[in-house]
Each structure stands twice: as structure tokens, then as C-alpha cells.
Amino acid sequence: MRIETPHFKDNAHEALKDKQLQKALGGLPGGLVAQRAAARAKLPEFETLRDIGRDLRNETLELLDVYLETYERNATAAGAHVHWAETAEDARRIIVELCKAEGAQLVTKGKSMISEEIGLNDALEEAGLEVVETDLGEYILQIRGETPSHIIAPAIHLTQEQVEADFRRVHDDLPADRALVEPAELVGEARRVLRQKFLAADVGITGANFLIAETGSSVIVTNEGNGDLTQSLARVHIVITSIDKVLATREDLATILRLLARSATGQECTTYATLSTGPRRPGDVDGPEAYHVVLLDNGRAELLGTRFREVLRCIRCGACMNHCPVYGAVGGHTYGWVYPGPIGAVLTPALIGIEKGANLPNASTFCGRCESVCPMRIPLPKLMRHWREADFEAGQPPLTQRMALKAWTALATRPRLYHLAMRFGAAVLGAAGTWRGRFGWLPLAGGWTKHRDLAAPQGRTFQQLWAETQRGVPR
Amino acid sequence: MSVARTAILGRIRASLKAKAGDEARIAAANTRIATHANQLVPERARGPEQGRVALFRSFLEGQLASVIEVAGDDAVPAAINTYLQQMELPARLRMGADARLAAMPFAAERGLVVETGPAQADDAVGLSHALCGIAETGTLVMAAGGDNPVTLAFLPTTHIIVVRRDTIVGSYEEAVSKVRDALGAISMPRTLNYISGPSRTADIGGKIVIGAHGPRNLAVIVTG
Structure with missing residues (x-):
């Protein structure tokens, strides 16, 4: 993905003047804030669970190499092929080669921020493959040629009217006078279009919210079910994820799941959580014949040894951006790279360098709402302050x-x-x-x-x- | 072993100031996995047995699933037939090779066509049997396989899940214990699916729409 972070200030000015964007942002984040608060109120143990979640993620990171080796051993025993990728380029190459080896033509994809981080779609398309995003929000972005503006609600910056216009433009084989006013009509149309893709796909690519060392499983958490159709109907299932996602046990997953959906959307739980282990078994009548997992480093192993280690606890719920006054005013694209909001302000400089990412940790009032809602209790303002120090030490800000x-x-x-x-x-x-x-x-x-x-x-x-x-x- | 693997693990160890093959660290991880201790289980998941099904039911209904309680397995086919009629759905369903489902008197349901195997593109109704249920969020735990093909849960417009009343547990942790009892300490099916309602999305204008890619209707039949 192109790096636009140095233009944050100009982008912010544009975003504030963008009437469509302001309309789209207007109603939504407040809803997510209220929904999270309601879900938190319904689970009295929520704050204690945050402490436990933080501690168990810390313990796992402290033994990360051992848990990754255990994960790999158990995944391999179940028939998975585990691939290690040091850089984004390595990950792209591995996945393109796997698709080519399968003779694949059509690839369906579940939502994956790591695939955005490595620019996977472009690489697959350059290799001559047809790639179809199947998460509804991601599908809308793909037909618009855009990137996600939020890590869990990727099309949050768009209005329903914009989506209708895009569907009329792209689904041009459908009657022009069809009704597309209700959200259900738009969803129904996307469902019919994408169903054909699920059924015809050779390879299905998903991310992984988590890996489980105990069983060698990868986990996805969704509401639409697209990730399940993606991985169950294609001949080959490829998981692209990063090395920081590993949990020790299914019991640890239970704790994390209690925090994730409530923090993200205020749901008690997501509609689907799927633990995938190996390819289809003897006696199975469906599921993929092969299952590959690509583990991406891309700077995370080094980050573990720095004062930014705590950011690796992140479970990508998006609560920090939902509660951020800066994000709420300018939207996610303004941040100029894959991860927006407070988590992006800490993660982005770590992944692309402070030289390019310095605007992001500076785009904060340090109001502290992000830290106050982070289920993993990541001290985001403190980490942004560290980046400001690093920026100053590197002599980057203007002389004045x-x-x-x-x-x-x-x-x-x-x-x-x-x-x-x-x-x-x-x-x-x-x-x-x-x-x-x-x-x-x-x-x-x-x-x-x-x-x-x-x-x-x-x-x-x-x-x-x-x-x-x-x-x-x-x- | 690959060069990348060695390099990544080496960098992690350098960051953690750890050595490869450190017995104490390996033992710490192994012990954590072997004991797989519960963390905090919320009180709502630890409630008495009599309230459990009601809790399970209330969360599922809150997620817009239908919950039908029947007296025993013999009543399941008729309950399904009635549900399909009420919903004005075709009287035709597909299920896997699950012995519990096969033992139910589907043949006695006139007009109800039962097919078997993995889901086909135009299937209207899929039927599966759950491994267990979780009351704390109204969740069904499904172990995919020939008995209950995973595609039946996602491809048809309507998914019906049968769950035995005495397998509805309070917490996710208890459900994991049931998976261990059924499959072994660390064995898993190709997919273990936690399902808590019909498919949904809020990706268009933030409005919730039921029936995104998976089923529009989810019916849960509690039996036994």
C-alpha cells in the first residue's frame, strides 16, 4: 500500500472539508461508543478481564519463540504447511507461488489487515489472478479502488448512497431500474454476486485474528460468514497472519473473545468464530484439500525488544479509533497507511519508520480515551510520546x-x-x-x-x- | 528448516534476550498448555443448571435466531417441518452422516425431503447437530466432518442446528472441555465453529442487515 503518512496535515484539511466523509463519520462512531459501553455494563467482570487479557498476552509475548515453535509443530502434525516470511515482499512471493502451483485463476479473500500491509491484492493481480474481496465492506472498497479506513469497519467512511451508485456502476448486467434503496437490497445484491465467486474460487485467503499454540489452529472472527465460505469452498485455504497473533490455549482464546467483540462493536460475541486446523480429513466431505499458513514478521520481532513492545498485545478491535476525537474528525484515510487511529499512530512508525510516520504520533491531543478503552490496556499515549521523542532525537522537526x-x-x-x-x-x-x-x-x-x-x-x-x-x- | 524461520526466531530471541533450547522457557510454555488453566469465568456462565437453557435461549433470540424446545429426539423432525412451514420455506433439507440425526424419524414426516452430503449451491436448508451449546453468549459449537459438513452451516439460506439440552454448558471453557472429551487433548476437527446467530453485516451505512453471506435464518432445536 502506498505510504501517504507524510501528507497527514494536508489530508486532514481535505477530510474536514469533505462533506460526504463528514456525513458518513457523523452518525457512526458515536453508535459504536455507546454499544461498547452497554456491552461493558452487562458484563461486570469486564475490567478484570482486561487485566487478565493484558497479562496473558504479555506472558505469551515473553515466550513468543517457544509458542511459535509449538504452534508450528502442532499445525504441521495436523497437516498444515507453515511458511515464514521475514518481509512483506517475502510473504507476497510465497502466496503468489502457492497460487501458481495450484494453477489458480480465481482467489477469494476474507478480510485481512495483514494482506493490506503486504499489498497482497496488487501482487496477485500482477501475477494474472482474479482476486475478489468477500467481506462486504472490503468488496465495496475493491470496486471503488480504495483501501480500508477502519480496521474492522473498512467502509465506514462511505454513505449508503455512494454504495448504491457503485453497485449500479459495476453490476451493469443487472436491470438498471432495480430497487436498491434499502440496505437489505444492497446486501442481497452483493450476496448473489459474491456467491458465484465463492463457488468458483480455486484458492481462499483469510487472515487470522489469532493462532493457538496448543492445537496448531488459526482463528477468524466474523459476522458475515464470508471467511467461512472463503475457506470451506476453495480447494486451497491460505492464511496470512503475523507472528504476534499466537495464544497458548483455547482457554486463553475464551478470555480474549470475551473482550474482542464487546470492545469492537459492543456485541456479546461475534456471530462466528472459527478455529481452523489442517486441511480436510479422511472422511470429510467438504473443506479445503490443502491448508497453508504464512507467518509474517515485517519488523515485529525487532519491535519486541524495544520500548514499543506493548503495542504487540493489540487484538485489532478498533475501540481506540472509535473513541478517538482526531479519528472521528478526519477519518481513517487521512492517516495515510494501513492502520489508522491511535493504534496506527504507534504501529505505523514501527513498521514504516519514524522518518515517514512522524505525523501520526503527533496527531493526538493525548486525551487518553484510547488507553481507557483498550481491552489490552496498551498505553497508547505513552507510546506516542516515545515516538515524538524518537522524532525529536532524529532531528526531524523543523528548526524553529x-x-x-x-x-x-x-x-x-x-x-x-x-x-x-x-x-x-x-x-x-x-x-x-x-x-x-x-x-x-x-x-x-x-x-x-x-x-x-x-x-x-x-x-x-x-x-x-x-x-x-x-x-x-x-x- | 527455512532460512526465514531461523532468522525470525533468532530475532525474537535477541529481542527477548533468550537462548534457543532454554529448557526453563520451553517447560514454562509446555506447562501452560498442559494445564490449560481457566482464567476468570464470568458469573453469568457459572449460574445454576435450571437457568442455563433460558440464558442460552435469550442470547440467541437477541441475535435474531429462532429457538425451539422439544421433548425428545422423536419430536425433532416434526418441529423442523412445522418451522419450515411457518417460515414458508421449502420442505427439503440436507444433512451429513450424523448418527443422532439419522436415528430421528424423518421418514414419518410427510412431504419433507431429506438429502445427505455437503451443501450444494442451491440448497435452501441445511441441518447439523451441535457438539454442545454455550449459555453465556448463546453459542453453538460445531465440529465439522462427514457427520456435519461445514458447508451446511454457511451455504444454505436457512441453517437448523439440533443441540441436546444436557450438552448446553455455561462457559466457553466448559465447551473446550467437551471438545477434549470428544476428540482428545489437542485434536481438533478441520473447523470448530462457534455460531451465535444468523449471518449479519453493518458494512453499509452502519445499519445491521441479517443474511450477509451465510444463512438468513438460524433455527436452534433444543432436544432431550
Whole structure:
């Protein structure tokens, strides 16, 4: 996928002016927030489960190499072929070769963010294969030539009217005067079109939400059932996933499943969770004849040894973006790469480099809502702060910004000087603002006052007022 | 072993400051797997047996599945026939080689055509038998195989699942125990499917629509 992260600021300006996008974003995230809150309220143990989830993911990451080897051993014993891919390019090559070896022509795909990360569709199409996304949201994006703007609701940036127009444009063999007003009519049309693809596919590719070391299984979690048709009807099932997805046992999966759907959509559970182990067995009458799993590293093994390790606990629920005021205002495409929102602000610089990704950890108010809802309790604001430090240490911000930060450091690390400066500032600004009580323009604060007034200080600092209160001066 | 595998595992160990073949670390992982301890099981999943089926039922109905309770296996075919008539669905279904289903008196149901094998493209109704049910979220646990082909659960427009009342457990953890009892410590079918309602999507304008790619109708028949 093309990296557009350096253009975050321009993209954000465009997104804020985009009426269609603002309409699409308007109703949705608030709904997901309320649904999560309702689901949380119905399960009193939810907060404790978050602690347990965090701990069990930490324990698994601490022994990641051992669990991956165990996973591989058990998967292989069940007839799976496990492939290891160091880079996105390696993963693409492995999958293209598997498809070619099968003589495949048509590939159906379940939703997979890792496949977005490695740019799989382009690679398959370049190799001459027809690739069809079968998750409804992903299918809509594919016919529009777009990428997902949300990790679990990929087409959240589109309105129903846009989808109708796309279906009329692409499904041009259907009667032009057909009714396509109700969402059910649109879903029904996609269902009929994609059904033919499921039945004709040679290879079905899915992601994996998790791997289970105990049994050598891969797990997908869906509501539509497309991932199951994808993997059950094709001759070959290929799973593309990353090395951080492994869990120890099916009991650990139970805990994680209790957290995932509630955090994501506010459902008690998703409609489907499927544990796939090996190809079809002797005596089975359906299911794939071959089952391959591609394990992608792409920088994660190194990340494990850094101060960003905690991001690898992520179970991709999307709660952080649903609750993020920045994401809610500008949408997911603005972030410019595969993973948007707070999780993207931490993960993206790790995967594509801070040189290109520096805008993302800076696109946060540090309000902390993401961390407060993360089922894995990933300290996202802290990790974004680490990236800002790394950005500064790499000498990337413009000279004026770096000088200003240095000046601020000099002031903020000297309490006496700081308080003196604050007293002076509060007094001067307080006196200057007596008349209106606010400023419509201030030197060096144009970025602020361009869009709103700055309230004038009352003449004394908080420290001064506090000291007076402590002395018993009446307020 | 592949070069990539060695490189990735090497990088992970370098990051964790660990050595290959460290017996203590291997033993720690093996013990965790061998004991497969439960974490916190929510109270709702630990409730008394008499409330369990009601809880199971309420979650499934909340997900827009139909739940039909019958007195015993002999009553299952008639309940299915009645359901199909009420829903104005064709009186024709397909099922696998499941012995429990085969023992039910389908032949006595006039007009109900029963076919066997994996789902075909134009099948209207698929019938499967669940390994067990989970009350805490209203979930059916399906072990795919010749007895209950996985495609029957996803391809037909309507899916009917039979589950024995005494196999409805409280939690996911208890369901995993049942899978171990049935198949062995770490053995799994090609797919183990947790199903909690008819197929759905909210991908168009955020509105929930039932019947995305999988079944539009899910009926669960609780027997025994």
C-alpha cells in the first residue's frame, strides 16, 4: 500500500472539508461508543478481564519463540504447511507461488489487515489472478479502488448512497431500474454476486485474528460468514497472519473473545468464530484439500525488544479509533497507511519508520480515551510520546520547532525560572487583556487564535493563588 | 528448516534476550498448555443448571435466531417441518452422516425431503447437530466432518442446528472441555465453529442487515 503518512496535515484539511466523509463519520462512531459501553455494563467482570487479557498476552509475548515453535509443530502434525516470511515482499512471493502451483485463476479473500500491509491484492493481480474481496465492506472498497479506513469497519467512511451508485456502476448486467434503496437490497445484491465467486474460487485467503499454540489452529472472527465460505469452498485455504497473533490455549482464546467483540462493536460475541486446523480429513466431505499458513514478521520481532513492545498485545478491535476525537474528525484515510487511529499512530512508525510516520504520533491531543478503552490496556499515549521523542532525537522537526522545544525544556526544567516567567506572563497578558478578557490575536500564537480566541489570564498564576489559599487569604 | 524461520526466531530471541533450547522457557510454555488453566469465568456462565437453557435461549433470540424446545429426539423432525412451514420455506433439507440425526424419524414426516452430503449451491436448508451449546453468549459449537459438513452451516439460506439440552454448558471453557472429551487433548476437527446467530453485516451505512453471506435464518432445536 502506498505510504501517504507524510501528507497527514494536508489530508486532514481535505477530510474536514469533505462533506460526504463528514456525513458518513457523523452518525457512526458515536453508535459504536455507546454499544461498547452497554456491552461493558452487562458484563461486570469486564475490567478484570482486561487485566487478565493484558497479562496473558504479555506472558505469551515473553515466550513468543517457544509458542511459535509449538504452534508450528502442532499445525504441521495436523497437516498444515507453515511458511515464514521475514518481509512483506517475502510473504507476497510465497502466496503468489502457492497460487501458481495450484494453477489458480480465481482467489477469494476474507478480510485481512495483514494482506493490506503486504499489498497482497496488487501482487496477485500482477501475477494474472482474479482476486475478489468477500467481506462486504472490503468488496465495496475493491470496486471503488480504495483501501480500508477502519480496521474492522473498512467502509465506514462511505454513505449508503455512494454504495448504491457503485453497485449500479459495476453490476451493469443487472436491470438498471432495480430497487436498491434499502440496505437489505444492497446486501442481497452483493450476496448473489459474491456467491458465484465463492463457488468458483480455486484458492481462499483469510487472515487470522489469532493462532493457538496448543492445537496448531488459526482463528477468524466474523459476522458475515464470508471467511467461512472463503475457506470451506476453495480447494486451497491460505492464511496470512503475523507472528504476534499466537495464544497458548483455547482457554486463553475464551478470555480474549470475551473482550474482542464487546470492545469492537459492543456485541456479546461475534456471530462466528472459527478455529481452523489442517486441511480436510479422511472422511470429510467438504473443506479445503490443502491448508497453508504464512507467518509474517515485517519488523515485529525487532519491535519486541524495544520500548514499543506493548503495542504487540493489540487484538485489532478498533475501540481506540472509535473513541478517538482526531479519528472521528478526519477519518481513517487521512492517516495515510494501513492502520489508522491511535493504534496506527504507534504501529505505523514501527513498521514504516519514524522518518515517514512522524505525523501520526503527533496527531493526538493525548486525551487518553484510547488507553481507557483498550481491552489490552496498551498505553497508547505513552507510546506516542516515545515516538515524538524518537522524532525529536532524529532531528526531524523543523528548526524553529526544535528551537522552541529546547527553549521550553530550558524553562520547564528550572522551576524558579519557570514560575518567574509565568508570573510575568500572567501579569502582562492579564493587564493587556483586562478590557475584553480574551485575545483575538497574539504574537507566536497565530495557530491558536486563527480559529478561536485565547482567554486572558486573570493576572496571577495558579501557584500564586494556591499559595494564597494555603495562607488562608479569603477568596 | 527455512532460512526465514531461523532468522525470525533468532530475532525474537535477541529481542527477548533468550537462548534457543532454554529448557526453563520451553517447560514454562509446555506447562501452560498442559494445564490449560481457566482464567476468570464470568458469573453469568457459572449460574445454576435450571437457568442455563433460558440464558442460552435469550442470547440467541437477541441475535435474531429462532429457538425451539422439544421433548425428545422423536419430536425433532416434526418441529423442523412445522418451522419450515411457518417460515414458508421449502420442505427439503440436507444433512451429513450424523448418527443422532439419522436415528430421528424423518421418514414419518410427510412431504419433507431429506438429502445427505455437503451443501450444494442451491440448497435452501441445511441441518447439523451441535457438539454442545454455550449459555453465556448463546453459542453453538460445531465440529465439522462427514457427520456435519461445514458447508451446511454457511451455504444454505436457512441453517437448523439440533443441540441436546444436557450438552448446553455455561462457559466457553466448559465447551473446550467437551471438545477434549470428544476428540482428545489437542485434536481438533478441520473447523470448530462457534455460531451465535444468523449471518449479519453493518458494512453499509452502519445499519445491521441479517443474511450477509451465510444463512438468513438460524433455527436452534433444543432436544432431550
